[in-house]
Amino acid sequence: MPASYPEVKRFVDAWFCDPDFPDRFRARPTDALHDLGVDLDPTELARLVSPEDFGILTDPTREDGVAEAGGIVADWRRYARERHQSVKTERDQRTPGCPALANWRWRQITRLKFELAPSLGDQIRHIPFAMELTRGCSGRCWFCGVSAQPLDGIFDRSPENVVLFRGLLQHLVSIYGRSAALDGILYWATDPLDHPDYESFVEDFAEIVGGAPATVTALGGRKPERAASVLATLSRHPARSHRFSVLSVRDYRTLISWFDASELALVEMLPQFRKDLRLKFAAGRARTRMKAKGTSEGEVRPGGTIACLSGVMVDFVGRTIRLVTPCPSSDSRPDGVHESAKIPFESLEDAIAVIDRLLDEIRIPLPEEGAMLSRSQGVRFADSPDSSAMRVVSDHHAIRLGSPISGDRLETKLPTSGTIDSIVETLVGELDLEPLEAVSLLRRLLDAGAIRAGLPGEGAMPVQIGVPDTGSDQEMTPPKEPG
Structure with a gap:
């Protein structure tokens, strides 16, 4: 990371997240930077947002631009390219240790090359697993790409639950390998800040896997104390990128009042308060709004997805496990994911049996008869x-x-x-x-x-919560509705 990066990022975040900042910077650049706590040459920073170079901020793959001449802008450009390219590099490096699962994951990567534009598909990491520690999310973001439901349950940190969490995580590491497991996450249609003990689960994860999980939250501006506690925990482990979705200008200003430039250097600040539908992926609730209101052209854009998982999804509150992989959103897949049937579990032994059975279904190079x-x-x-x-x-x-x-x-x-x-x-x-x-x-x-x-039981109704029969004759497809 260039030495200037934290302060340059502070400037860039202000440019995109604070609608008043560009005018303040143009009128009184030195004062505007001082208010941000940025001690850099305003003339160089102005080049970063000049009409000639503005594409550098929005298109890290751009090859041209006078920014290559040198200085702060060139440093930013090089680092932006490195971070963009690192997604593919790390995705390739963190392939599952099991060859059969690596092959299934590769098939999902190659499929999305056909289904999604490179600007989207190439940035999907295809992580191995996600573990939900709450049911639903308190954010209720209007644009949520996975249509998260309201928060109505928490996987508390009881001794029994800690044993379940750690045991299941250890099993996933044994299947995927430590390198691939580093890309696992502890959220999905949830928000980490909703869980009062998220930091303790992060420490468990780091102890077992060898690093902290990437963390994304939309509640940092509403719960800055929780955000500070979580970032402090994450910072004790090897550096990696995290993300704050910024829901309002007020939230942005709260965040920069709580954190200095160095603390947010590896936290992507993603402004989500602009209601322009053209800025959103056509998935989840954003897609629903697009269909209801239409874009400026009067039609819904091609299907998108925010899903990054090609692997195991564990819902600890609902006690179900399923397989998930991204796809373009559609009327039949509004959230942009293919999903297997949800299989219930109650104990650690149940959960391990369910995961093994689901993964056995996709390990084979050619599906069985009837698939x-x-x-x-x-x-x-x-x-x-x-x-x-x-x-x-x-x-x-x-x-x-x-x-x-x-x-x-x-x-x-x-x-x-x-x-x-x-x-x-x-x-x-x-x-x-x-x-x-x-x-x-x-x-x-x-x-x-x-x-x-198709994934096991894909398209079938969700199963009822209960103890599965873990014998060899267990049916993966849930029972049909009566009548």
Whole structure:
């Protein structure tokens, strides 16, 4: 991190989070910086927000710009690039230790290359697990991308619950490996500051995994004392980025009055109080509002997602476990996630059995008979000049893939979705493939992200909370509703 970074970031945060700051800076730059506690050359900082260089703040992949000349702006630019590139680097480094789970995760990464624009898809980390310590969130943010429900339950830190939490976390580390587990988090459709003992769970996590979990909150400006306590705990462990979603100008001003520039250097300040729908991902409640009001163009933008998880979701309050992976939001997936059925547990032994059973379902390279396959959103197949390959394309991505049949024929005959049995039957009966050729082609399409396998029990109604039968004949699909 450049020595100037904390103060430059303080300036940038003010530019985006305080609507009065740009005018104050233009009128009296030295005084405006003094009020922020920033002791840097205002002339250099002005270059950072000049019309020529403003894209540096909003597009870390931009290659041009006079900012490369040197000084504060160049330092900011280099560090912004490093942080942007580190997402992919760390995502690749923190792959699960289990090869089969690493392959399943890779399939989700390649699928999203077709389904989402690179500016969004490349920043998704595909973390291995998330553990919810509360049910719901007190924030009730109008833009919530995962449609969090109101806060109505807390996983208290009783001795029994501590044993459950630590035991389940240790099991997840044993499955994924310590490096991958470092990307696990302790929230989802929840807010860490709602839990009075979040810091103690962070210490448990750090002891077992080897580092503190990345933490995101929208309540820092409303609960600055809690935010200060949590940041102090996180700062005792190896540095990593965290995030404050800033819900109002008042919240922003509260935060900078509580924390100096160095304390917020690794905390992304994300202003969320502007009601312009064009600034939001089309997922969750933001998508609902887009559908109700429309954007300035009068239509909902393409589906987005804020989901970062491709792995295990543990709800400690509701005592359920499910698998989750991101996807573009849609009417059937408004929050931008594919989810398995929710499987209940009561004890640590139950939870371990459920996780093992769910992960066993996705470890296999090709789903079992009866499993559902579907074409990834927006994917098309086309001929390639090379007769031994075809083109797999979408609006966001394109590859050449070895294939025994032409892309045009596959585009015409391959069903959009169906059971693996019916799709193999189509490939054999209508495209004249041998059964082994059909199976091999499906596996290559899965690995390339062109098609996806449904998660266990995906689309089924949630199961009732209760003790599962952990025997080998346990059904993953919940019972049908009566009648």
